[in-house]
Amino acid sequence: MDEIDFYRARAREWLAEHAPRTDIETDLEASRDFQARLHAAGFAGITWPADYGGQGLAAQHERAFRDEAMRYPLPAVPFAIGIGMAGPVLMDLGTEEQRRRYLPPILRGEEIWCQLFSEPDAGSDVASLQTRAVREADGWVVTGQKVWASRAHFAERGILVARTDPGRPKHSGLTMFVVDMRAAGIDVRPLRDMTGNVHFNEVYFDGVRLPPDAVVGRVDEGWSAALTMLKHERVAIGTRNRSEATPLSARALALRQASPMSPEVHAALGRLAVEERAVALLAARMAEERAAGAELGARGSVAKLASSQLARNAADLAVSLAADRGIGFEADDRQTAELITAIDWTPASGIAGGTTEVQRNIIAERVLGLPKEPQSDRDVPFNRLTVGSIKR
Ligand SMILES: Cc1cc2nc3c(=O)[nH]c(=O)nc-3n(C[C@H](O)[C@H](O)[C@H](O)COP(=O)(O)OP(=O)(O)OC[C@H]3O[C@@H](n4cnc5c(N)ncnc54)[C@H](O)[C@@H]3O)c2cc1C
Known part of the structure; x- marks a missing residue:
């Protein structure tokens, strides 16, 4: 051995x-x-x-x-x-x-973290964020609003990106910080999603004081720090270990079927099992490359896209298998309740960590080398840009 x-x-x-x-x-x-x-x-x-x-x-x-x-x-x-x-x-x-x-x-599981990037006017285009961090003699003062912050309602710490110089173009003048989520002036307001559970939150910052050593990387270079974290996010989502115990696995769906299965159901579950295996192998290969110190770059988007597509296909199959009970089928046991929650959660996997369209853009531009999307606001100072009719 x-x-x-x-x-x-x-x-x-x-x-x-x-x-x-x-x-x-x-x-x-x-x-x-x-x-x-x-x-x-x-x-x-x-x-x-x-x-x-x-x-x-x-x-x-x-x-x-x-x-x-x-x-x-x-x-x-x-x-x-x-x-x-x-x-x-x-x-x-x-x-x-x-x-x-x-x-x-x-x-050790002692400190749980959240990510404080998205805002009401900054999701896919996260560089449009408006939360301000103003430098003072003894550190920074943060004011603004974040949204969709997963697990912020129990997180001890957060990674925040805030605007530190609005006079620069939107991709400059940002800085990344570590935030103590228990700091005075932070108000976390849970949002209930369509599964009925609380997963993410609005987070309001009202004059929150951060010490000078809260800065991660360099001041005003938070965009490249944010890209680094988003790259890790895509790899983390794409290489997640998908347990066979999930209610949407081919195995779990097969166990719910009456025996004998029709040839069509058998074939559909077989196709899902093959897709699961392919995604698991891709995830394992990337996880191993990353653990060995390889730079995965935009390939993380391929793994993220593949895993959200798999979730979508599994949920579609689960719904079609339940079709004889109606699309709004109801839970009469714990397993069915967990299956319904998993189906209802599926659309989130094509949004969280960057939407499917955004992953396709990244793959097109950075993996396939296709022409870049035009960005007319790239070099304009942030405080001269407008959102709708509102000047920033
Ligand atoms: C479950 C979940 C957890 C999340 N957790 C966090 C978190 O912890 N921290 C955090 O900061 N954020 C989090 N988010 C937010 C997430 O990052 C954003 O929702 C996501 O980036 C999309 O932004 P948006 O919702 O503002 O949509 P928008 O950016 O407004 O997009 C709307 C639509 O336009 C499309 N679109 C936008 N730009 C382009 C483009 N350039 N080309 C083609 N199509 C485009 C999108 O694909 C989408 O279909 C979470 C979201 C979800 C669903």
Whole structure:
């Protein structure tokens, strides 16, 4: 048995004993507790440097763990922004002090992070954001509104991008900050989505004070920091381990069918299983490349697009399989309730982390080398641009 096989066997054994069998993601304390135990057992931050709380192991170790973990519904969502986006951006751009301070508690599940980019007038075009951070003698003062901030209602920290120099064109004059979500002047207002759950929030900043060392990267160079984080986001979403336990997996949908299945249903489930496997292999390959330090660049958009397309196809199939019960079919048991929630959540996967159209633009321009979309406002100072009839 080589070292990777040994690690795999240890992961299998540990998961068999400790992994949850049902979804515990909605129970935050149980999720944090599991993440702490995962870390203590050596299975969190597998390729992160040991100095920052990681295990300092190789991409192959990560792959072995992912393969084993596929069978269980591990609570990943609460930690997804910290582990998949904030941690990597701090590793890329943070100071040594920031890395040592912020990275270990992410892996132990002690500090949950949110991303504070989108605003009512800045989504796909996030560089249009208007939240201001004004420099003062002892740091910065932030005022403005963010929206769709996932998990901000329980996050301890956030990564914020704010405008620090409105006299510059919109892609300049932005700065990235670390925010303590408990700071005075932050008002988090949960939004209920169409599944009936609270996932994201409006976040209002009213004169929130940030210390000078809250800046991530360089002042006024927040656009390239934001692009770095968005790139990590696409890779994190695209390479997410899609558990076989999800209600929209081909296996779970097959188990819901009466036996024997019609040839058409059999074939449709087979096609979904093949697509699942292809997306899982693409995700595993990219996760391994990333863990080995490769620059995935715009290819992360391919993985993100493939995973949201898979979710869409699975949800469409689930609805068509339930068609004899009507499109508004109702839950009469827990599994059906979870399936309905998963179907209702599916449109979000084509929006969160950049919409399907935006991913296609990125792939067209940066992977296929097609001509760039025109940007007439690119070099105009932000404070001379107008939104509708309103001057900024
Ligand atoms: C579940 C979920 C979680 C989210 N979590 C967060 C979070 O934690 N933090 C955060 O900051 N944001 C978050 N968001 C916001 C998300 O990033 C934005 O919703 C997304 O970028 C789209 O922006 P928008 O909603 O303003 O739509 P718009 O940008 O207004 O887009 C409207 C439509 O126009 C299309 N469109 C826009 N520009 C182009 C273009 N150039 N070419 C072709 N089509 C275009 C879009 O594809 C879309 O169909 C989340 C969103 C969802 C759904």
